[in-house]
Amino acid sequence: MTRTYFVTGTDTEVGKTAVSCALLEAAASAGLSTAAVKPVAAGCDDRGQNEDALQLMASMTARLDYDQVNPVALQPAIAPHIAAAQAGRNLQASRLAGLCRGVMMAGSDLVLIEGAGGWRVPLSSRETLADLARELGVGVILVVGMRLGCINHALLTAEAVRRDGLPLAGWVANQAGETMSCYPENLDTLRRWLPAPLLGEIPRLDPWNARSAAEFLSLQALIGK
Template sequence: MLKRYFVTGTDTEIGKTTIACGLLCAARRTGLTTAAAKPVAAGCERTSEGLRNEDALALQAQCDPALAYELINPVTLEAAIAPHIAANEEGANLTVELLAGGCLQVFDRKAEFTLVEGAGGWRVPLNPEQTLADLARELRVPVIMVVGMRLGCINHAILTAEAIAADGIELAGWVANQVDPDMSRPQENLATLKKLIQAPYLGYVPWLEDATADLVADFLDITPLV
């Protein structure tokens, strides 16, 4: 059976891509074919090949068999700001239908383990009427939640999990990612999260100076996903 998931986070800059790459690497280790989509990315840099996003390139490196960049990241925005604001400034039309169409092209490759990475958190707007949560609902895929381990993470995680449930979408699992190396009582916070989040726990990734996909994969258990 083909496994497909939407990766969201409790906030921006909490390591969604780092964890997504680790999950893809872990899947590859088990012999599964992998694919990824970053349907919209803000903060792209101009290159000789066009606009490129660092996160999308990291995801591309974990796809086996290889996927073209344009397939992984069809909507590229230069400004490193909220996608709907960047799209408005750059004349792009962001809709669920547009982004879902790009994701379905990745799904058509029929990789055994596919991840779609959102941007920012669960309720990030695409336009005045739609959010990235609507994209996950349109794709009809379960969600993996990345919890950024820093002050306030318990509140953010519970609110995000509640919002996912309210949208009628399955929370397939969650990962705790240490984004603040100086966070007080990380293990106590983790223990609380384990009690409060009613979904499979996929692992705790400590603060890593060089968070390569291979290293991150060592801390993850994808058994509940595959």
């Protein structure tokens, strides 16, 4: 049975891709086949490829073409709806959902759909990435960047996810930068207030390695193992 989750974050640059790769590595270590999709990516190299999408491809077990993993690759590293408008493209949640379902139906045990930025990042003047998650009707994994302000951002995101009718399947505490002041107290507050299981705490790793990060995660709440 394929289990699919939408990965969002409390903000941009909180480590959504890093955590997604770690989740994929943890699932593979548990003997599961995995795939991932970065439906929209803004910020590409000269080949028109996005680094986040390439990292996902390196960590998943499925062998997919780049265009399947990242169907919409926008050149400038700016908000997706602005980049799309500059390129004369119209992003639609229903269209993106169809592209995601193509990967979801390929038979992998675990599929991750990684968003861009936070929950309400616009796709167009009428839709946001939250509409894509709603189209897919899947559970949401929240990556919390452990830094000042994260409690407010995390609780507001969790509230928005619930109001959009989707379950918050779990969350990950990710230290993307220096350890925040009063880290244990902040983590305890999030554990008490967020209505979902903590999948793990990933410390700052230098150098970063997805397989090493996977050791700090538990997938029991996601896959029942």
